[in-house]
Amino acid sequence: MLADYMMLGLEPTATDEQIRRRYLALVKNYPPEHDPQRFQDITMAYERIKNQHARIINRLFGYRTAGDVEASFGYLARATQPKRQRAGLQALLKSATKSWPHQ
Template identity: 40%
Template sequence: MKTAYEILDVSEQASDNEIKQAYLQKVKQYPPDHHHNLFQQIHGAYQTIKDQKSRLNYELFDYPEADFNILLDQALVSSEALTLSADSFDKLLRASIDDSIFQFSTTHKINNT
């Protein structure tokens, strides 16, 4: 099965703008009128990796082979990493991950130790 990056023909280090441009190019190439199933796949891939929050969720939960360090570096650079305190970093991660999933995993770890 192809990854979202492969479907859009972009690298894992692609910027939001590069991903959007690749999506628009694919939509022109495969319009929904004539390629409904392929368009659905392309649109789904775009929704999955269209921004940093979406990519972080994808990298953490749907794409275990991903290099999380690259994504984290990009997130830190875009959020003024030099002034990021531990509390701010925790808030950044919580905002990037669905809070219910974060709470479940935290509770699950506490109950299993």
């Protein structure tokens, strides 16, 4: 559930209409020809949270299938990917000498 909201960049309190609008905007930005994986992820996230019925089903039985643990974590990793932020040259130079805290 949380991963699906993260994939669409939404808060868990988002309404059905907000979810739909966000999904359409994202699909426009990531068409399947350009980024098939992202498109697939976005569509899957939308299908899981698009309405009350889908949300409850997903929450109840979303992860019952065996054998897809790594795929689920891969999906979570893609959903929680950090945003690209603007950085100047000096900041880059400083960052390059440091190591990433999560490494």
